[in-house]
Amino acid sequence: MPEWTKKYKKAVTFSYDDGNEQDIRLVEIFDRYGMKCTFNLNSGLNAENGSWVYMDKIKVNRLNLLESKEIYAGHEIAVHTSTHPDLTKCLEEDAWKEISEDADRLTEIFGKRPVGMAHPYGTYSDMVGKLMERAGLRYGRGVWESLDFSVPVDLKNFRPTCHHDQEQIFSLIDRFLMEETQTPRLLYIWGHSYEFEGKENWDHIERICEKLAGNKDLFYGTNQEVLL
Numbered sequence: 001m002p003e004w005t006k007k008y009k010k011a012v013t014f015s016y017d018d019g020n021e022q023d024i025r026l027v028e029i030f031d032r033y034g035m036k037c038t039f040n041l042n043s044g045l046n047a048e049n050g051s052w053v054y055m056d057k058i059k060v061n062r063l064n065l066l067e068s069k070e071i072y073a074g075h076e077i078a079v080h081t082s083t084h085p086d087l088t089k090c091l092e093e094d095a096w097k098e099i100s101e102d103a104d105r106l107t108e109i110f111g112k113r114p115v116g117m118a119h120p121y122g123t124y125s126d127m128v129g130k131l132m133e134r135a136g137l138r139y140g141r142g143v144w145e146s147l148d149f150s151v152p153v154d155l156k157n158f159r160p161t162c163h164h165d166q167e168q169i170f171s172l173i174d175r176f177l178m179e180e181t182q183t184p185r186l187l188y189i190w191g192h193s194y195e196f197e198g199k200e201n202w203d204h205i206e207r208i209c210e211k212l213a214g215n216k217d218l219f220y221g222t223n224q225e226v227l228l
Contacts, residue, residue, distance in 0.1 A: 001151070002226055005184040008219040010149075010176065011226045012212055015141055015160065015190040017080055017118055018042060021061045022193035024071055026205065033209035037075045038223035040118035040141075041065060043105035044082030044098075055198040065109050076222035077110045079103050079117035079137060087131075088123045095127065099135050115224055116140065118190075124157040132156060139227050141190065149176055149185040155227060164191040164205060173211050186226055187212075 004011055014037035016026060023039060030037050042050065043065055050062035063071065081087065081098040082105070090098065099117070107113045115138050119128065122143030132140055139155040145162045152158035162169055169189075176187045189208070196202045212218065219226070 001184060002228060004219040004221060004226060005151075008217065009181055009183070010179075010185045010187070010217060011219040011221055012036075012187045013038070013189075013221055013223055013226045015040065015078075015118060015188065015223055017190070017192050018084070018194075019045075019063050019065060019068070019080075020192070020194045021063055022197050023063065025202065026193040026196070027071060027075065029202075029205055029209060031074065033213040034220055035209055035212070036220050036222045036225065038078050038116065038118075039072055039075055040078045040080035041102075041106060042080050042082060042084045043102050043109070045084060054194055058194070058198050060194045060197075065105075069110055072110070076116075076224050077106055077112070077114060078223065079106065079114045079135075081117075081120050084120045086121050086123050087119070087128050088125045092127055092131070096131050096134070099131050099137070103135050103137070115228065119143075119157065129156045139223065141223070143190070147172065149179070149187055151184050151186045152227065160188040160190045161186070162189060164189050164208065165195065169208065170211070173208065177211075177215070188223075188226075 017040045019041040047062050047064040054060050079102045082102040087095045103114050117137050118141045140157050144159050146159035
């Protein structure tokens with residue numbers, strides 16, 4: 001079991017994808033409330049070639065990762081492939097290139113070798129699992145919600161507890177906080193920071209953090225810290 005389980009029975013972690021400009025504001029919120037997050041980045045889609053429009057409303061711009069080391073300080077950086085393809089639809093050699101090149105670039109930029117990834121589009125196959133092992137990646141997050149607090153056992157393709165827009169999220173958090181347990185429990189929340197901008201609801205993540213912050217019975221960790 002992870003190291004935190006020696007002292008705590010419950011842990012909280014966050015996971016956010018794609019490396020967009022809105023991550024700057026999200027990191028500020030997480031830091032203010034003492035939360036820890038893993039940011040899953042596409043190093044082949046940088047500021048100049050990774051923009052799109054969300055909800056026909058806002059232009060989402062990628063960060064220049066070469067200038068982002070300080071932005072993500074204190075949090076974990078993980079693989080999300082170089083250009084965000086569905087790996088299960090790629091030839092093995094192309095899938096390997098997507099994973100390995102992303103891991104190599106992120107290592108060069110941030111000075112630490114990634115140990116995990118988030119699967120683009122949440123898709124997974126045995127081929128992807130084999131390539132993860134080859135790249136030294138020890139965990140991989142999907143997108144389908146579990147709506148429970150079990151600590152994942154199969155780390156190559158595990159389910160998060162929920163997306164931050166899950167309609168039950170505040171009742172889930174209440175249940176997580178009130179649950180009495182002798183078994184380690186994990187609340188794992190994921191999403192994209194640009195969603196708060198597009199939906200004009202940055203207060204939503206603030207409310208989530210407020211409910212979870214400052215609890216002496218909780219361990220706040222990155223994905224690596226809570227899973228490995």
